[in-house]
């Protein structure tokens with residue numbers, strides 16, 4: 001059964017009668033001026049007019065704002081973000097009203113109880129590209145079937161850590177009755193375990209979209225009996241000890257206190273100490289605790305701290321059994337600066353046992 005959860009999605013926007021319209025032939029300069037004055041502008045006519053307006057906004061800001069140094073680029077992006085999100089599209093009966101608009105299934109899926117509202121143009125573009133990923137699916141080298149990532153759910157775009165886990169699962173000789181997957185996301189680690197004949201996986205996530213997305217993905221197949229889901233922090237309602245606990249946590253410490261921080265990417269200072277304390281209670285005496293991590297935060301100089309090394313150094317709870325590392329291949333299309341640190345980036349698979 002699909003749980004009725006409040007999903008993460010761009011909030012519907014309501015506008016007043018004074019909002020301006022933009023369509024082919026509307027004066028661009030006065031439209032940009034209205035945006036700068038804090039007004040909303042609704043794109044009418046064809047979807048392409050909105051694309052044109054966004055381009056014009058870029059051109060205008062490039063001429064008026066410096067964007068050389070890093071702080072200047074950050075300020076430029078913030079201004080572009082703020083102004084572009086005042087460009088709106090109207091949605092009626094879960095469809096974009098403008099002509100020649102892409103068909104975006106998320107509008108029906110996520111906004112079934114909203115008949116008339118607005119979203120910003122960048123939000124619609126985000127929904128559109130997420131819909132393309134979902135429809136096409138994503139092939140992962142470690143899974144037989146494609147994944148179809150649900151809106152707003154983290155899914156892997158690089159696979160080295162999954163390959164390390166696959167290798168470890170292949171070599172694992174212990175019992176395979178139950179495992180816990182903390183932060184299941186799109187489900188890849190749980191699916192890898194099931195492929196390797198684990199009987200049951202108890203999974204959690206704090207993101208409702210992950211729980212709903214995976215429930216829909218599994219449908220009424222055998223998988224739904226093997227992977228049990230709970231919306232909850234860390235272990236959620238899974239209290240019974242298991243022979244394997246797996247966690248691919250966020251890899252970067254949060255550096256600012258924003259309300260909308262992405263919990264798939266950034267961890268707070270409580271996450272790891274709490275995780276290890278709770279994992280201690282839920283790992284069977286001969287069980288394995290497997291964590292994926294990376295040296296990304298260290299090589300980009302965000303922190304010198306490594307939360308798993310800290311636990312091992314300070315904690316009386318776990319000891320290290322094995323640690324596997326794998327260099328990350330340079331992603332294509334990245335800037336030279338990125339490639340510099342990518343050449344030393346490594347993903348890590350940590351296997352811990354009770355001390």
Ligand SMILES: C[S@@+](CC[C@H](N)C(=O)[O-])C[C@H]1O[C@@H](n2cnc3c(N)ncnc32)[C@H](O)[C@@H]1O
Nearest residue numbers: 154183184185205206207233234248249263264
């Ligand atoms: C890096 S993603 C990994 C997702 C998936 N396991 C994978 O390997 O692709 C981290 C996941 O942990 C979830 N998460 C973050 N904090 C959490 C918490 N306190 N309790 C449960 N899940 C959490 C995020 O929502 C996200 O889905």
